[in-house]
Amino acid sequence: MNFIRGQDLSFRAGGDLPEASEAVEMLYEFAGMSAKDTYKLVVSTIVPRPIAWVTTQNSQGQLNAAPYSFFNAMSGQPPILVLGIGNRENGEPKDTLKNIQETGQFVINLVNQELASAMNVTATPFPYGINELEQAGLTTSPAQLVKPPKITESPVAFECELLQTVRVCEANTIVIGRALAMHIQDRYLLDAAKHYVNTPELKLIGRMHGAGWYTNTSELFQIERYTVESWEAAKDDQTGN
Numbered sequence: 001m002n003f004i005r006g007q008d009l010s011f012r013a014g015g016d017l018p019e020a021s022e023a024v025e026m027l028y029e030f031a032g033m034s035a036k037d038t039y040k041l042v043v044s045t046i047v048p049r050p051i052a053w054v055t056t057q058n059s060q061g062q063l064n065a066a067p068y069s070f071f072n073a074m075s076g077q078p079p080i081l082v083l084g085i086g087n088r089e090n091g092e093p094k095d096t097l098k099n100i101q102e103t104g105q106f107v108i109n110l111v112n113q114e115l116a117s118a119m120n121v122t123a124t125p126f127p128y129g130i131n132e133l134e135q136a137g138l139t140t141s142p143a144q145l146v147k148p149p150k151i152t153e154s155p156v157a158f159e160c161e162l163l164q165t166v167r168v169c170e171a172n173t174i175v176i177g178r179a180l181a182m183h184i185q186d187r188y189l190l191d192a193a194k195h196y197v198n199t200p201e202l203k204l205i206g207r208m209h210g211a212g213w214y215t216n217t218s219e220l221f222q223i224e225r226y227t228v229e230s231w232e233a234a235k236d237d238q239t240g241n
């Protein structure tokens, strides 16, 4: 058995609703669960995930592009960007991983609302060597420090070199890359010298759950960070004292 239903606290004499902290819960213990089931639980709860639209080339220079949402930044300087790449269903490694291992280079392009459909085309499992970007009607322009090109239409692109791959099991490999340079279309810069980016205007999308759900990044809210002093001053208001 790999799931355990927690103590059911929803029934109370008198019909009280449970407090949020006492809500009924399910515990899934991952050891022994199938890859498909754990994947479902992870991708439907760790959301939204940013999307790395990765361009690579094989050693003959053939271009490849595919989206990856097991993706994030792990450090600011050096800028470390990480991808999680699974095998294809037939057990073969994906072209992105093959190419990164072959050449040590890749470009991570970011995806906005306008590019969502084109990005989706590039996730089609075309045979090795088919140029997904051509299929999606997209164009490329040269990177400066690495060989794979960037996607011209993408608002932001990071030129990356491979630092390390970590094979976590037969089917999944984590790619750790170091970003060497970042391209950003001028219209998204508020002040280039101060490195101010107009992030809301980028209209980047995030991957959600299930088959094909995404989110926009347009419903923003702001929370200011406290100092200990400002927290001390604010806490009575927060706790209603």
Ligand SMILES: Cc1cc2nc3c(=O)[nH]c(=O)nc-3n(C[C@H](O)[C@H](O)[C@H](O)COP(=O)(O)O)c2cc1C
Pocket: 051, 064, 065, 066, 067, 068, 069, 070, 071, 084, 085, 086, 087, 093, 094, 095, 096, 097, 119, 120, 122, 123, 124, 125, 126, 207
């Ligand atoms: C939005 C989105 C996110 C994806 N994220 C991942 C991921 O994180 N890891 C992965 O292995 N495949 C992911 N995929 C599937 C790959 O993009 C797909 O298998 C693709 O065909 C791989 O192409 P390649 O063989 O050219 O690298 C994702 C697909 C989509 C549409």
